Amino acid sequence: MAEEQVVISVADDQVGDMATVVDALRRAGLRVAEVLDSVGVVTGTVDGDALDSLSTVPGVAEVERSREFHLD
Template identity: 65%
Template sequence: MGTVSVPVIVSVADDQLADLPAVVDALRDAGLRLGEVLIAAGVVTGTVDSDRISSLSAVPGVVDVERERTVGLPPPDSPVQ
């Protein structure tokens, strides 16, 4: 069984935002397939092989790496609200 690609959200330290392009390059080198870079929030999204998540956490300037989650809500006319 091969590795599974998972969506992740990477939080970058506030004091590293001025050097965000270098952090993004290091994340790519660590295996991140880039999705979006949200500069104002200091967040980078993308996908990575599940066995490489810890590699992303080791990148200088990275505060947290978490798997992206999906939340489903019932439709507005549903009796469960």
């Protein structure tokens, strides 16, 4: 499957332990691009067939596909 860009929201009660959540996301197949500790957000890319596994990582509140918009 194609690679997907994702934005992951970390549960409020897990923001203080972002390193653990990010490590678990990496083990689930996420290639981390950026970690925004202060707002509990992680961005990165994942193979499409591993996308569903990200939402099962403990501490993950939501996984969204990143959208790109082009204005011409």
